[in-house]
Amino acid sequence: MNKIFQLFELKYVCSSMRQIIAFGIILLCLGANAQEVKLISVESLDNMIAEKGDQVKVYNFWASWCGPCVKEMPYFEELNSSKSADVVFISLDFPEDMGKAQKLIEKKSIQSDTYLLNSTNYDEYIPKISEAWSGAIPATLFVSPSGKKYFYEKAFEKSELEQVVKSLASK
């Protein structure tokens, strides 16, 4: 009898937990202005970069601890929302700092796709993204519609960024 009671209690706890989770998900959806940061492997990122798009594709490398990166994020987000380019944010935060990256994406209401690169093998992935990259961030890789790559190891001002995208649209 006692056992049955315990089971009953367990079931009750489980179902109320489910309710809480469901409620949480609903809340999350209501307030979901921002993207969810997903982990990505070096290989998947490589494949993604190799895919050509109809418009300029922009891969912005950033981290939640990098001031100039955070500053330029809205300029990139605007490119994406105005459909001038396909923007993907790649966080180089440590994989265990996923929460910090997510918090920042929410704070900045980022809608562009956002990933966190699941690798700390810097010397392997940095030259894969671009031979010209010494490893400093912010850094941005542009891929033109014909698949040509243009790499910039620097912070962008808004107008300069728009100009680069414009100039690459026909390349």
Added chain:
Amino acid sequence: MSDLMKKTILVITGLLVTVAVLFVNATDASENGYDVGDYAEDFSLKNIDGKSVSLSGYTSAKGFIVVFTCNTCPYAKAYEQRVIDLDKKYAAKGFPVIAINPNDINKQPDDSMDKMVERAKEKGYTFPYLRDDSQEVATAYGATKTPHVYVLNKEAAGKYKIEYIGAIDDSPREAADASEKYVEDAVNALLAGKKPAVTSKRAIGCTIKWKDA
């Protein structure tokens, strides 16, 4: 037009193109700074004690661990203790650390000389911490980020050959997790009279805050 004139024009055009190509290449090289195998020029920069420091002032040094770093970059901070430890380990052996802060203080006020003095005192720096106000040294080296390390071997007075460029080790977050200690390996090789097996390794860092042109 005579044949001779045509030939002359061709030769002159050819020469001009060659000069132009050479010029473009030369600009490229200076933009990118030093490569491994290049010789570094000496510099004179102001230290946190107010005095100027030059490589030539170290008459008994066998080489140098030149570290472009700053007060503010999280990666530079993560490596700070390891830079202190490198100096403690290698200064007495003839490879002192020379730390250089190249960040523009208008963009990053916390990298001012006053703040550098504070930081060095607080952490007990045993090595010079220099301000590269004009950013000429960082430009000459081709430093792009903090931290960015150059291991120099003094072949003779005034001849500083660059033997390693890049990261300190392969674990920015935790010193204890490093499985490869690139700078230590390079210096150990040089102390043993050998060439470093690994001469460059890349790592993430903070872009140097350059002055607006």
